[in-house]
Amino acid sequence: MLVSVYRYNPEKDEAPYMQDYEITVPGNKDVMVLDILHMVKEQDPTLAFRRSCREGVCGSDGVSINGKNGLACITPISEPTKGKMDKLVLRPLPGLPVIRDLVIDMSLFYKQYEKIKPYLMNDKPAPAIERLQTPEERAKLDGLYECILCACCSTACPSFWWNPDKFVGPSGLLQAYRFLADSRDTSTADRLAELSDPFSVFRCRGIMNCVNVCPKGLNPTRAIGHIRNMLLNQQV
Amino acid sequence: MVASVTNLGRSGLYDWVIQRLTAVILALYTLFLLGFVIASPDLQFAQWQGLFAQTWMKMFTLVALMSICAHAWVGMWTISTDYLKATAVRFAFQLVCAGFLFVYLVWGIDILWSV
Numbered sequence: 001m002l003v004s005v006y007r008y009n010p011e012k013d014e015a016p017y018m019q020d021y022e023i024t025v026p027g028n029k030d031v032m033v034l035d036i037l038h039m040v041k042e043q044d045p046t047l048a049f050r051r052s053c054r055e056g057v058c059g060s061d062g063v064s065i066n067g068k069n070g071l072a073c074i075t076p077i078s079e080p081t082k083g084k085m086d087k088l089v090l091r092p093l094p095g096l097p098v099i100r101d102l103v104i105d106m107s108l109f110y111k112q113y114e115k116i117k118p119y120l121m122n123d124k125p126a127p128a129i130e131r132l133q134t135p136e137e138r139a140k141l142d143g144l145y146e147c148i149l150c151a152c153c154s155t156a157c158p159s160f161w162w163n164p165d166k167f168v169g170p171s172g173l174l175q176a177y178r179f180l181a182d183s184r185d186t187s188t189a190d191r192l193a194e195l196s197d198p199f200s201v202f203r204c205r206g207i208m209n210c211v212n213v214c215p216k217g218l219n220p221t222r223a224i225g226h227i228r229n230m231l232l233n234q235q236v
Numbered sequence: 237m238v239a240s241v242t243n244l245g246r247s248g249l250y251d252w253v254i255q256r257l258t259a260v261i262l263a264l265y266t267l268f269l270l271g272f273v274i275a276s277p278d279l280q281f282a283q284w285q286g287l288f289a290q291t292w293m294k295m296f297t298l299v300a301l302m303s304i305c306a307h308a309w310v311g312m313w314t315i316s317t318d319y320l321k322a323t324a325v326r327f328a329f330q331l332v333c334a335g336f337l338f339v340y341l342v343w344g345i346d347i348l349w350s351v
Binding site for chain 2: 159162163166193194195196197198199200201202203228231232235236
C-alpha cells in the first residue's frame with residue numbers, strides 16, 4: 001500500500017513536504033495505522049512520531065489519518081481507506097506548531113487544560129476517610145472522566161485553530177464540565193466566572209467536529225451545552 | 237477569563253443571549269411581514285403606508301431594526317476576532333461595521349417616523 005507521510009525537519013528542510021513509501025503488509029492483514037508507521041520507520045529511521053501504550057490509553061499517537069484525526073494505534077487501516085487498504089495519508093494533528101514530522105508542540109493545548117483547573121477544589125474540612133458520592137452523583141461523571149487528552153478533538157476544531165490562546169477548546173471544556181458536575185467540588189461559581197467571557201466557552205459554534213473524531217466516543221459538544229446552561233441558570 | 241473591550245456586552249453569555257433573542261425577534265418580524273403580504277393579494281401603497289403609520293408597527297419595526305444591529309454586531313465581531321489577526325486591521329473592520337450599523341439605525345428611524 002502507498003503511505004504518504006508529512007515530513008518536516010526544521011534543522012534541515014526549508015519547507016514541509018510529503019514523502020511516499022510503498023509498504024507491503026504481511027498477509028494483507030487489517031493492521032493498525034501505528035503498525036504501518038512502524039513499518040515506515042523500519043524503511044526510514046529518520047521519521048519521527050509519538051507513541052507509547054499502543055492500545056488507545058495514553059493518547060500519544062494522535063495523527064491526521066486520510067484527513068480525519070484519530071489515534072494511530074486503534075485505527076485499523078481498513079477504516080480510513082474505506083476497506084480498500086490502498087492509500088494512507090498521514091499528517092500531524094492540524095492547528096498546532098510542528099516540531100518535527102508527525103510530532104506537534106502541544107503547549108497551547110496543555111495551557112488551556114491548565115486554565116480550567118483540572119483538580120477538585122473543596123473548601124470544607126476534609127472528612128476522616130474520604131469524600132463520599134452517591135452512585136447517582138458518580139454517574140454524572142461518566143462520559144467525562146474518560147478523556148485521555150490526545151488532542152484529536154481540539155485540533156479538529158476551527159474555533160481552536162483561530163484562537164488556540166483564548167478558546168479553551170473541546171477537550172479542556174469537557175474536563176471543565178467534569179469538575180463542574182462533580183458533587184465533591186465546591187468552587188462551581190468561581191469556575192463559571194472564569195468561563196463566562198466571549199472566548200473561553202462561547203467560541204464553540206456547535207459544529208461537532210470534536211464528537212466526530214473523539215477516539216473514546218465522548219461528546220464535548222454536549223458538555224459545552226451543559227456549561228452554557230449552568231452559566232444561564234447562574235446569570236439570568 | 238479572557239478580557240475583551242469591543243464585544244457588545246462585556247460577557248460571552250450576554251452576547252450569546254442577545255444573539256438568540258434578536259434572532260427570535262427578527263424571525264417573528266419576517267414571518268409577520270410575509271404573512272401580511274400573503275394576506276393582502278392586492279397590496280397597494282396606501283395599505284402599506286397605513287400599516288407603518290400605526291404606532292405599534294413603528295415600535296415593532298424599531299425593535300426589529302435594533303435587533304438587526306445588535307445581531308449583526310455580535311456576528312461581525314465574532315468573524316473579525318476569528319479571522320483578522322492584525323489588531324489595526326481588526327479594529328478598522330470593527331469601526332467600519334459599527335459605522336454602517338449606526339447609519340442604518342438612524343436612517344431607519346428617520347424613514348420610519350416620516351411615514
